[in-house]
Amino acid sequence: MLREQFPQYRDEPVVPLAGTGTTNAIFRVGRHAAARFPLRAAEPNECKTTLRHEARAMAEFAGHSPVAAPAPLGIGAPGPHFPLPWSLQSWIEGSVATPDNLAASSAFANDIAGLIMRLRHVDTQGRGFAGQGRGGHLPDHxxxxxxxxxxxxxLLDVPRLRDVWSRLSRLPAACPDCMTHGDLIPANLLVRDGRLAGVLDTGGFGPADPALDLVAAWHLFDADRRGIIRARLACGEIEWKRGAAWAFQQAMGLVWYYRISNPAMAALGRSTLTRLLDDASL
Known part of the structure; x- marks a missing residue:
């Protein structure tokens, strides 16, 4: 399919990548590109519309990100070997972050805070939250x-977790929508020499609750490093707790859903929930 649709890559090696991704199968194409094939069934025209939207968001994100981010290179057509449109984007070098490898790194915490701050200052151009997924009204979930x-x-201490959600989900909105990445989990962050080197999966870049990107604080860091992020972003109590609520909502869906099919994602859910339950500020 690459040879037929993107002949400039006809002589490049194609290597499947093992990873924790749940929405795309990803193949490295030579040194400078990656092909992403959707894993979930969809109507082809709707899939193509989604890929076009993601490409626009990726290009916008890359234009504002303080670190490297993928640029869209093209959208492939369905064929006899694959029934849906697929995408081609630039390759970003770096090692994928984990929930623990830089949990005590103040430098990495400052990098994440700097990323979130930069994204928050991007003009929304009058756009608001699209009304789907995380980033809007907490009780909708x-x-x-x-x-x-x-x-x-x-699997988990469910009575305690129900109590936490009953408190966090009723927090009022703290600030107007701003631009957010929308999914700052470890798998979407690349590191090099202990510092943030790149950001992946940027096709969801758009306006949402400013607290949404704060999920990274609980996915990645210990209490002291979370304090650095909170101070850098000058988060008030409600905004900070809403960030915890979004991290909680995401983590609760990981442990049971991916227990068999994707143990790494399930482990992330457990790690994040542990940090949330141990967080004295909540």
Missing amino acids: DTWMAICFDKSEG
Whole structure:
């Protein structure tokens, strides 16, 4: 498909990448490109519309990011070997972050705070939250959370976790929407020599609750480093706790859902929930 649709890459080696991604199968193409093939069934025209939207968001993100980020290179057509449109983007070098490898790094915490700050200052151009997924009204996720609590019986301390959500989910909105990455989990962050080197999966860049990108604080850092992020961003109590609520909502869906199919994602959920339950500021 690459040879036929992107002949400039006809002689490049194609290598499948093992990883924790749940929405795309990713292949490295030579030294400078990556192909992403959607893993979830979809109507082809809707898939193409989504890929075009993601490409615009990726280009916008790359134009503002303080570190390297992928640039869109093209959208591939379905064919006899794959039934959906797919995408090609530039390759970014770096090692994927983990929940623990830089948890005590003040330098990395400052890098993440700097990234979030830069994104917050991007003009929304009058856009607001699109109304889907995380980043809007916290109680909209009550039904999903009830499913997660039921599915997590026997895996987690569900009564305690229900109590946490009952408090966090009722927090009022703190600030107007601003531009956010929307999914700052370790798998979407690249590091080099202990510093932030790149940001992946930027196709969701858009306006949302400013607290949404604060999920990185609990996904990646210990209490002291979370304090650095909070101070750098001058987060008030409500904004900070809303960040915890979004991290909690995301983590609750990881442990049970990916327990068999993606143990690394399930482990991230457990790690984040542990940090949230141990956080005295909440």
